[in-house]
Amino acid sequence: MAGLVVVGVDGSASSLAAVEAAAREARSRGAGLRVVHAFIGPAMHVPLGPAPLGPTEGGIRNMVERLVGEAVECARETTPEVDVSHAVVTGEPLTVLEAQSRAAELVVVGSRGMGGFVGLLAGSTAVHLAAHGRCPVLVVREQPSADGPIVLGVDGSDVGRAGGGVRLRRGGVRKASLVALHAWTTWNAAMPPPQDASAPYANPPDALPGEEEGLLAEALAGHRERYPDVVVEHKVVHGRTREALIEASRSAQLVVVGARGRGGFAGLLLGSVSQALLHHAHCPVAVVREVDAGH
Known part of the structure; x- marks a missing residue:
């Protein structure tokens, strides 16, 4: 059974960089890639669909579908040979990704997400997963040296x-x-x-x-x-x-x-x-x- 690499996405530039890194890791391991978004909306009891007078493509649920779709497309363009799946899981990111790590051989996240405070160099999700994840955690920061060790x-x-x-x-x-x-x-x-x-x-x-x-x-x-x-x-x-x-x-x-x-x-x-x-x-x-x- 092939292994699994999980990447957390939230629509930020940092998470898209994490998708590219996760896709390459999955290819090098002969593993599948799962793109995961933690959807906090239902738990907050906020309207998920488009506003009554707004465009039909509006609303939180459509936004989530777009950002996940963009991440999946990014992964497939980076490594066409990797089997890419996706999941939108209700819950806050720390809990969702920690649970995902139990079945993964690697979890990949960006160093900063959409919810990061200005001035912080690493987001709370990255630090929390590094401490609590049940598998190795890869935090994508600056672009690596391509031929470095x-x-x-x-x-x-x-x-x-x-x-x-x-x-x-x-x-x-x-x-x-x-x-x-x-x-x-x-x-x-x-x-x-x-x-x-x-x-x-x-x-x-x-x-x-x-x-x-x-x-x-x-x-x-x-x-x-x-x-x-x-x-x-x-x-x-x-x-x-x-x-x-x-x-x-x-x-x-x-x-x-x-x-x-x-x-x-x-x-x-x-x-x-x-x-x-x-x-x-x-x-x-x-x-x-x-x-x-x-x-």
Whole structure:
């Protein structure tokens, strides 16, 4: 049974960009594409048809049909070979798309929708889905670099390990080069055990870089055997993770991160690094949660 990519649309320019990205993702995965619009009108008990004295093509329901039709046409023009379906589901976008994510292998949304407040860089729907979606979520921001790599943010957390195979497999499907990037500072580094038990805080000055190199290699261990055709460049950067990944996004076609890293506070569903990328990355951002490992 073929997989399914779901894209949320609301008529905004951002959602049409998401449709194009979702269509390409569906093609690369051999999956079908479902265009979904969350129709809040019935729940608000407002008139859905045209006004009595207005044009017959007016009204909220006709507007919804037009915007969904435009999105479907956009998808079919982008990837004629992909099976495209559509659904108009009564409910507010956050609830509708979270429910859709349970049967999808990927949900795609624009970074900003029609309801976004001026000044916000990422809409509430994108941030909410990245935290609560039941499959990986792709948030389409600026136009990606067509020949850039897929950048994988790796920090050694359980979420990063769980999502590693998903990310590598997707990179192989897309036939793109991959860069596994790990950034560290003395504040977030995994401290190596002291070489001198009598001086528990003493380590050679070059111990941390080597330890962080080892952490990256360990996080990706085993994936070379599972995905032998996927070549991954290891890159360790001394610096803050969010700045390193945002900078890497300038020349990337996609940045993939876990929803939460090893520095996250218990109870938070979306970490500061993934949130920063959703707001400031220069290319689309995919967020993988621990529950996504099975996709």
